[in-house]
Amino acid sequence: MSIGSFHLRHIKLTNFKNYTTREFSFSDKLNFIVGNNGQGKTNLLDAIYYSCLTKSYLSTNDLYVPNFDSNFFRIETNFSLNSDKQLVEIKYLKQEKKEIKLNSSVIEKQSTYIGRFPCVIITPDDNSLILGHGEVRRRFLDFTLSQFSSEYLSNLMTYNKILAQRNALLKSFYDHRSFDRALLDVYNTSLIASARVIHRYRLDFIQQLTPIFDTFYRQIFEGYETSSITYDSELNNIDIEDLIIKNEDQDRKAQRTTQGVHTDDLTFLLNGYPLKKIGSQGQQKTFLLSLKLAQFELLKKEKLVYPVLLLDDIFDKLDADRVSKIFKLIHQEAFGQVFITHTETSNIESLITDNQIINYNIIKLGSI
Numbered sequence: 256m257s258i259g260s261f262h263l264r265h266i267k268l269t270n271f272k273n274y275t276t277r278e279f280s281f282s283d284k285l286n287f288i289v290g291n292n293g294q295g296k297t298n299l300l301d302a303i304y305y306s307c308l309t310k311s312y313l314s315t316n317d318l319y320v321p322n323f324d325s326n327f328f329r330i331e332t333n334f335s336l337n338s339d340k341q342l343v344e345i346k347y348l349k350q351e352k353k354e355i356k357l358n359s360s361v362i363e364k365q366s367t368y369i370g371r372f373p374c375v376i377i378t379p380d381d382n383s384l385i386l387g388h389g390e391v392r393r394r395f396l397d398f399t400l401s402q403f404s405s406e407y408l409s410n411l412m413t414y415n416k417i418l419a420q421r422n423a424l425l426k427s428f429y430d431h432r433s434f435d436r437a438l439l440d441v442y443n444t445s446l447i448a449s450a451r452v453i454h455r456y457r458l459d460f461i462q463q464l465t466p467i468f469d470t471f472y473r474q475i476f477e478g479y480e481t482s483s484i485t486y487d488s489e490l491n492n493i494d495i496e497d498l499i500i501k502n503e504d505q506d507r508k509a510q511r512t513t514q515g516v517h518t519d520d521l522t523f524l525l526n527g528y529p530l531k532k533i534g535s536q537g538q539q540k541t542f543l544l545s546l547k548l549a550q551f552e553l554l555k556k557e558k559l560v561y562p563v564l565l566l567d568d569i570f571d572k573l574d575a576d577r578v579s580k581i582f583k584l585i586h587q588e589a590f591g592q593v594f595i596t597h598t599e600t601s602n603i604e605s606l607i608t609d610n611q612i613i614n615y616n617i618i619k620l621g622s623i
C-alpha cells in the first residue's frame with residue numbers, strides 16, 4: 256500500500272482568535288510551536304484544524320472565533336497533496352454564511368470538502384471523551400467518519416435534520432392532540448434509511464479500530480492491562496424500523512425520538528471495568544493517545560495519505576519516558592507532517608538532538 260504525501264506549506268491568519276495578521280511557513284515533517292502560556296499555540300493548531308475540517312476543534316460556535324475586536328476572520332492555507340498545490344480560503348463574517356474556496360472555486364457542499372485534507376488532533380481536552388457525556392464520543396465518531404466518507408456525512412446531516420423535524424412533529428401532535436400517520440411515516444422512512452447507513456459505518460469503524468488501538472496501547476504502556484472499546488447502539492439488537500415502531504407510543508408521550516443512532520455511545524474498558532472509574536490518569540492518557548493514533552492509522556488507510564497530526568501540549572500530559580516512546584513512534588515513516596506545541600525550547604532541542612532529526616521547523620511565539 257503506497258501512502259501519498261500531504262502537508263501544509265503555509266498559513267495566513269487574519270483576525271483568527273488572538274492573531275490579527277500573521278503568516279507561518281511549515282516544514283513538511285516536524286513543526287514545533289513554542290511559546291509561553293496564552294501566546295496562541297493552541298489557536299494556531301486550531302487554525303490548521305479549521306482549514307482541514309472547516310470547523311474549530313475548540314470553539315463550538317464560529318461567533319467566538321474572530322478576534323475580539325473584529326467581526327470577521329479569514330484563513331488562507333497552502334496545502335500540498337501528492338505534490339499538487341491546493342489553496343484553501345475560509346472567510347467568516349458574523350451574521351453571514353461562511354465561505355470556503357478551494358483553488359478559487361466556492362465549495363457549495365461541505366461533504367465534498369471534508370475528508371480531502373485529513374487531520375487528527377490530540378489535546379488535553381480529550382479527557383472529556385472519557386469523562387464527558389455520550390455526545391462527546393458521538394462527536395468523535397462523527398468527525399472521524401465524516402472524514403472517511405462523504406456518504407456518512409451526508410447521511411448524518413439528513414439524520415440530524417429529520418430527527419429535529421420528527422421531534423417538532425411529535426411535539427405538535429401532542430400540543431394539538433392530533434396525529435397524522437402519513438406525515439410521520441414520511442419522516443420515519445427517511446430517518447430509518449439514514450440511521451442504517453450511520454450504524455453500519457460506526458459498527459465497521461469500531462471493529463477495525465479495536466486491534467490497531469490495542470497494538471498502540473501495548474506499545475506505549477507496556478502493561479498487562481487488557482483494554483477494549485465497545486460500540487453501544489440500540490441498533491445492535493433490533494432493526495431500526497422495528498425500533499421506531501416499538502417506540503412510537505413512547506415517543507409520542509415524550510414528544511421526541513427516544514432512541515436511535517443519536518443515543519449511541521462508546522464504552523471504554525480496562526481489564527473489563529469502566530476506564531472512567533478505575534483508570535489512573537496515566538492509563539487514561541495512554542488510552543486516549545492510543546485511540547487517537549488508531550484513528551490516525553485508519554484514516555491513513557482509508558485516504559491513502561498521511562493525515563496531519565496535531566499534538567497539543569503532549570509533553571505536559573505524559574512523563575518523559577512515554578513522550579520519548581511516542582516521539583520515536585511519530586518520527587518513524589508511519590507518520591507525515593506533525594505539529595507539536597510546547598512551552599520550553601530546551602526539551603525540544605534535546606529531542607531533536609537525541610533523535611537526530613534534520614527535517615524540522617521551530618516556530619517561536621511571543622518573547623520566547
Ligand SMILES: Nc1ncnc2c1ncn2[C@@H]1O[C@H](COP(=O)(O)OP(=O)(O)O)[C@@H](O)[C@H]1O
Pocket residue numbers: 271272273274290291292293294295296297298299319320321322323324
Ligand atoms: N476570539 C479571540 N480574540 C482574541 N483573543 C482570543 C480569542 N480567543 C482566544 N483568544 C486569546 O488567545 C489566548 C490563548 O491562546 P492559546 O492558543 O490557548 O494559547 P497557548 O496555547 O499558547 O497557551 C488567550 O489569551 C485568549 O484570550
Ligand SMILES: [Mg+2]
Pocket residue numbers: 296297298567568
Ligand atoms: Mg495551549
